[in-house]
Amino acid sequence: MAAELIKGKEVASTIRQRLKEETEALKTRGIVPGLTVLLVGDDPASLSYVKGKVKACGEVGLRSDLKRYPATIREEELLKEIQTCNEDDTVDGILVQLPLPKHIDERKVIEAISPEKDVDGFHPVSVGKMVIGEETFYSCTPAGIIEMVKSKNIDIAGKHVVIVGRSNIVGKPAGLLFLKENATVTYCHSKTVGLSNYTRQADILVVAVGRAGIIGKEDVKPGAVVIDVGVNRNAEGKLVGDVRFDEVKEVASYLTPVPGGVGPMTITMLLANTIKAAKNRRGI
Ligand code: GUN
Numbered sequence: 528m529a530a531e532l533i534k535g536k537e538v539a540s541t542i543r544q545r546l547k548e549e550t551e552a553l554k555t556r557g558i559v560p561g562l563t564v565l566l567v568g569d570d571p572a573s574l575s576y577v578k579g580k581v582k583a584c585g586e587v588g589l590r591s592d593l594k595r596y597p598a599t600i601r602e603e604e605l606l607k608e609i610q611t612c613n614e615d616d617t618v619d620g621i622l623v624q625l626p627l628p629k630h631i632d633e634r635k636v637i638e639a640i641s642p643e644k645d646v647d648g649f650h651p652v653s654v655g656k657m658v659i660g661e662e663t664f665y666s667c668t669p670a671g672i673i674e675m676v677k678s679k680n681i682d683i684a685g686k687h688v689v690i691v692g693r694s695n696i697v698g699k700p701a702g703l704l705f706l707k708e709n710a711t712v713t714y715c716h717s718k719t720v721g722l723s724n725y726t727r728q729a730d731i732l733v734v735a736v737g738r739a740g741i742i743g744k745e746d747v748k749p750g751a752v753v754i755d756v757g758v759n760r761n762a763e764g765k766l767v768g769d770v771r772f773d774e775v776k777e778v779a780s781y782l783t784p785v786p787g788g789v790g791p792m793t794i795t796m797l798l799a800n801t802i803k804a805a806k807n808r809r810g811i
Contacts, residue, residue, distance in 0.1 A: 530753070530779040531679070535671070535791040538678045542795050543587055549802055550588040553811075560805030561590035562620040562646065562797070563612050567605065567631070568598035573624050580622070583794045589801055592618075602631045606639045613641040619808060620646035620801040625696075643808060646800035649695065657703050664800045669701035671792025672733060672754050673708065679781055681731075681752055684709035689729035691715045691722065691742070691769075697735040697756055705731070722746070734769040744774040753779040756789050 553560065562584050566577050577593060584591035596605065605623075612621045621644045627633050642652035648666035656663035676683060688710040692698035702712045715725050717736070726732055726746040734742050735756035747753060757769030768785030776782050783789055805811075 530776045530782040532776075533675045533679055533754075533781050533783045533788065535675060535783065535788045538675050539671075539791040539795040541678075542674065543583075543798065546795070546798050546802060547587040553802070553805065554588065558805060558809065558811075559588075559590050560619045560802050561592065561617055562622065562801045563592045563594060563615075563618045565594045565596065565605070565608065565612075565621070565623045567596045567600055567624070567627055569595075573626075577624050580794055580797060583798055584801070587798055589798060590617075598628045600631075602635065605631060605636060609636065609639040613639075613644065618644065619805040620644055620797075622647050622797070644804055646797055646804055648700070648800065654695075654700070657700060657707075660707060664803065665704060665796070666696060666700045667793045667796035667800065668697045668735075668756065668789060669704045670796040670799075671789060672701055672756070673704050674796070675754065675783065675789070675792055676731065676752065679752075681781065683731070685711070686730040687711050687713065687728055688731045688733065689713045689715060689725050690733045690735070691719075691726065692733075692735035692737075692756070694735065698733075701733050701735065701756075705733075736769055738769055739767050740769065740771045742770045742775065744771070744778045747775055747778050749778050750780045751778070752781040754783050754789065755785050758785060758790065 564577050581591045581593050612618045621640050623636050637649045642650045645653050645664050648664040653663045688705040690698050690702045693714055693716040702714055706712050713725055715722055723746045727748050729751055731752045733754045737757055739759035739761055753775055755768035755770040759767050761767045766786050
């Protein structure tokens with residue numbers, strides 16, 4: 528039987544409606560949550576991502592500000608810009624779009640953001656709190672994945688979740704969030720020997736490696752829930768995931784499409800984090 532699709536757009540739209548109502552309620556108290564996005568350089572993909580973030584803010588009633596800098600900006604100058612945002616009381620959330628030019632140390636930039644405005648959830652304070660199970664900003668893609676799974680009332684507790692990919696942005700935090708939901712978690716990555724032996728044991732399989740079609744039907748247990756985080760362009764220029772969609776949809780119980788799967792959820796969780804930052808900062 529073909530898998531049921533978990534469509535990010537639909538899940539995102541339900542959550543965004545709730546966020547819009549929450550923003551309207553805050554506005555009646557004179558609070559308009561605001562996100563500042565810093566973009567360095569003019570990479571078309573990054574520009575398109577940040578425009579999507581700014582547009583989404585407007586749709587739920589949040590303020591947003593896109594600050595653009597030339598790719599030649601010095602690290603010191605960028606750090607100063609972040610400090611200005613940290614001190615600006617009208618800014619609730621700060622996001623520096625990654626990747627950054629090679630002459631800028633990404634870690635230094637992330638660590639310069641005040642943890643109370645770290646709506647990306649990338650700051651070591653946010654990551655540390657997540658590790659010890661304290662309330663904090665969770666990185667947006669993993670948080671979106673959990674929401675997608677929950678949207679289908681799929682039980683997570685006690686399930687074996689296999690994560691393929693160990694990036695700081697997706698793989699690592701995704702495993703921690705599933706652990707928080709009481710799943711048993713296995714991490715696989717580029718050095719894993721016999722990847723398929725692990726993926727075939729997954730009740731929930733999360734694939735986030737950025738290699739088109741590395742997971743096929745032979746790698747998936749029948750009835751598994753498969754979350755495809757990959758966004759790759761194939762030889763024809765078409766967007767495809769890390770999972771061979773046509774094959775895997777015949778064995779999985781649930782599957783996320785690419786595009787239209789995890790993508791729309793990432794921005795939605797960013798909006799949620801911005802509202803959370805605004806409330807936290809005011810003790811609401
Ligand atoms: N580049 C790709 N994804 C992301 C993200 O979630 N946040 C930031 N800041 N940069 C990214």
